[in-house]
Amino acid sequence: xxxxxxxxxxxxxxITLSGAAMAETTITVATVNNxxxxxxxxxxxxxxxxxxxxxxxxxxxxxxxxRQNVTTDIATGGGQYDxxxxxxxEVPIWGKQGWLESLNDLPAEYDVDDLLPxxxxxxxxxxxxxxxxxxxxxxxxxxxxxxxxxxxxxMPDAPTWADIEKAAAAMTDKSKEQYGVCLRGKAxxxxxxxxxxxxxxxxxxxxxxxxxxxxxxxxxxxxxxDFYLNLMNNYGPPGASNNGFNENLTLFQQGKCGxxxxxxxxxxxxTGKDSTxxxxxxxxxxxxxxxxxRGNWLWAWSLxxxxxxxxxxxxxxxxxxxxxxxxxxxxxxxEGWANVPPGTRTSLxxxxxxxxxxxxxxxxDSINSADPNAPTVKPVPYVxxxxxxxxxxxxxxxxxxxxxxxxLAGQKTADExxxxxxxxxxxxxxxxxxxx
Amino acid sequence: MARAVTPRxxxxxxxxxxxxxxxxxFPVLWMILTSFKTEASAVxxxxxxxxxxxxxxxxxxxWARSDYPRFFWNSVVIxxxxxxxxxxxxxxxxxxxxxxxxxxxxxxxxxxxxxxMMPAVAVMIPLYLLFQRLGLIDTKFGLVVALMxxxxxxxxWMLYTYFKEIPGEILEASRMDGAxxxxxxxxxxxxxxLPGIASTMLLNIILAWNEAFxxxxxxxxxxxxxxxxxxxxxxxxGLFYAKLSAASAMAIMPILILGWFSQKQLVRGLxxxxxx
Numbered sequence: 184x185x186x187x188x189x190x191x192x193x194x195x196x197x198i199t200l201s202g203a204a205m206a207e208t209t210i211t212v213a214t215v216n217n218x219x220x221x222x223x224x225x226x227x228x229x230x231x232x233x234x235x236x237x238x239x240x241x242x243x244x245x246x247x248x249x250r251q252n253v254t255t256d257i258a259t260g261g262g263q264y265d266x267x268x269x270x271x272x273e274v275p276i277w278g279k280q281g282w283l284e285s286l287n288d289l290p291a292e293y294d295v296d297d298l299l300p301x302x303x304x305x306x307x308x309x310x311x312x313x314x315x316x317x318x319x320x321x322x323x324x325x326x327x328x329x330x331x332x333x334x335x336x337x338m339p340d341a342p343t344w345a346d347i348e349k350a351a352a353a354m355t356d357k358s359k360e361q362y363g364v365c366l367r368g369k370a371x372x373x374x375x376x377x378x379x380x381x382x383x384x385x386x387x388x389x390x391x392x393x394x395x396x397x398x399x400x401x402x403x404x405x406x407x408x409d410f411y412l413n414l415m416n417n418y419g420p421p422g423a424s425n426n427g428f429n430e431n432l433t434l435f436q437q438g439k440c441g442x443x444x445x446x447x448x449x450x451x452x453x454t455g456k457d458s459t460x461x462x463x464x465x466x467x468x469x470x471x472x473x474x475x476x477r478g479n480w481l482w483a484w485s486l487x488x489x490x491x492x493x494x495x496x497x498x499x500x501x502x503x504x505x506x507x508x509x510x511x512x513x514x515x516x517x518e519g520w521a522n523v524p525p526g527t528r529t530s531l532x533x534x535x536x537x538x539x540x541x542x543x544x545x546x547x548d549s550i551n552s553a554d555p556n557a558p559t560v561k562p563v564p565y566v567x568x569x570x571x572x573x574x575x576x577x578x579x580x581x582x583x584x585x586x587x588x589x590x591l592a593g594q595k596t597a598d599e600x601x602x603x604x605x606x607x608x609x610x611x612x613x614x615x616x617x618x619x
Numbered sequence: 620m621a622r623a624v625t626p627r628x629x630x631x632x633x634x635x636x637x638x639x640x641x642x643x644x645f646p647v648l649w650m651i652l653t654s655f656k657t658e659a660s661a662v663x664x665x666x667x668x669x670x671x672x673x674x675x676x677x678x679x680x681x682w683a684r685s686d687y688p689r690f691f692w693n694s695v696v697i698x699x700x701x702x703x704x705x706x707x708x709x710x711x712x713x714x715x716x717x718x719x720x721x722x723x724x725x726x727x728x729x730x731x732x733x734x735x736m737m738p739a740v741a742v743m744i745p746l747y748l749l750f751q752r753l754g755l756i757d758t759k760f761g762l763v764v765a766l767m768x769x770x771x772x773x774x775x776w777m778l779y780t781y782f783k784e785i786p787g788e789i790l791e792a793s794r795m796d797g798a799x800x801x802x803x804x805x806x807x808x809x810x811x812x813l814p815g816i817a818s819t820m821l822l823n824i825i826l827a828w829n830e831a832f833x834x835x836x837x838x839x840x841x842x843x844x845x846x847x848x849x850x851x852x853x854x855x856x857g858l859f860y861a862k863l864s865a866a867s868a869m870a871i872m873p874i875l876i877l878g879w880f881s882q883k884q885l886v887r888g889l890x891x892x893x894x895x
Contacts, residue, residue, distance in 0.1 A: 252836060
């Protein structure tokens, strides 16, 4: 055997061995575009250093497009995604369908008992944890301290709807384009209906009774919608029926809203560099009506593994990294405590440094005051605070949202809207077989 | 007798044309301007036409956060590939329909066009399953085939219209001179219909480039084109309009430049046969 041949064989063996050593598994992570998810992508060096054998590829899509693509892929067993970003609405439905891999076997250091009970409860199906929370949110009142002070009012930490109405009246000055309150009006199950369903809980309303009979013809829903329409018509901005999260955020940041009741995640935006009122914002719990339930919701963006994934072990490693306590510490060290994904772990809220973040206490108090298993005053047959965790909800709630949005635009009265909603939901529930 | 064009009339027509063009182009212009603003001035009310804080930060962040060259290359391969494959199928089809029409040719043409009226989402699950079974999900070849099929009715219709303008006697003469069927299509028909074929090609490249349903549904990472690139910057919670505008500007710029340089060809092709 010549020297050249030996050298060639040696080189081949070396290349083969080094190839084996560097063998890596690629996992595809499907996610939404929001600040926390983008931040995670920027911190991937840490994951890559700890797990050089796992390569992560990202698919970032708009929320509804992501939902459509992931649903299509899972329902057809496509296996295109190994980790998916999933909302609290989908977890119980998809978990029951057997579309998600259980996360019960995460390592002991993960400390699953540290997860906030309200959030964990929403992600557990038949005793199995089906998704790991990446960040959790509720809703709360964000208000202008300077305008409240000028009006001679003080916002209670736990206001009632009457307090909100009084404050809205005092802060409204339409000649200066200053509106007392900004609320969601844009139609959609995740837009106006998220707000109105959560609000209705504090008025004692419910979507369905224990036998799945729609309840829009009950006085509680009438009280909810009447109050909402009066509040918005008297003290809200013009064109409110087109306003969703982003539109209200713009108005609030430009100093045109006295109050804004919306997701706790908005706190970092309204106190951020793009806000003209950053140093004038106060926070309070979502209002109640003295019935024992507040008008706040509960939501978490979580990470889950589709049952069709062919890299479940590696996907689990990634989820462990992205949602454990070390990740929170990593974000804090690189980006500061205010940018740590909120609302997932009890230990975060006992951290002294995190307690200094202005919206930390109100966020945890809001999350703790929501109960997805008993969302409203009367008993209900469903799980979910601002949604009903049944597959039909997204479609039917969007249709009801269109009716209520039209009522806000002045195209129909509250009574007409409620009657229409009752008929629509009854028909849908009959068609779906829930009621005769 | 042609009507005399007075300078006053010419001025009014020119101004009207500019006004219409500006109205049509305004959304694109606004998007480009927004892409150079800060997020705060992008959502300012009243809107700031000319921002005080011009910035390139949005482009820098969009570039840093995603692999633009990969998305761009995928868009090029998918749009050009689907158009060329479409032409390969459509030229003989349009030839047959224009020069050897049968009793049902018109019906066939109408049926083909009617498939474009069906909402894409209606066939999403069957097509997705088909692609999945064939291993075509997230492949450029799969998208080339899908977009070719989607745009084929338009390609055939356009070519059919152009071919109908060509006198059949010329093709007949070539046959009498001994040209084969292949020779007749390649050496006689194609050169004569070149402006029409070129404009069909350009229009279909634009359609395929801008397609934003199948290109997002049937891809994840490897074959995702610029439509998926734009979708990744859309956010329901948070004001990222300036970054979204920058991503959109980066996605449409290549096709905008192509359209600008080939506008003469496009207009000529689109108006071909319009005046008889």
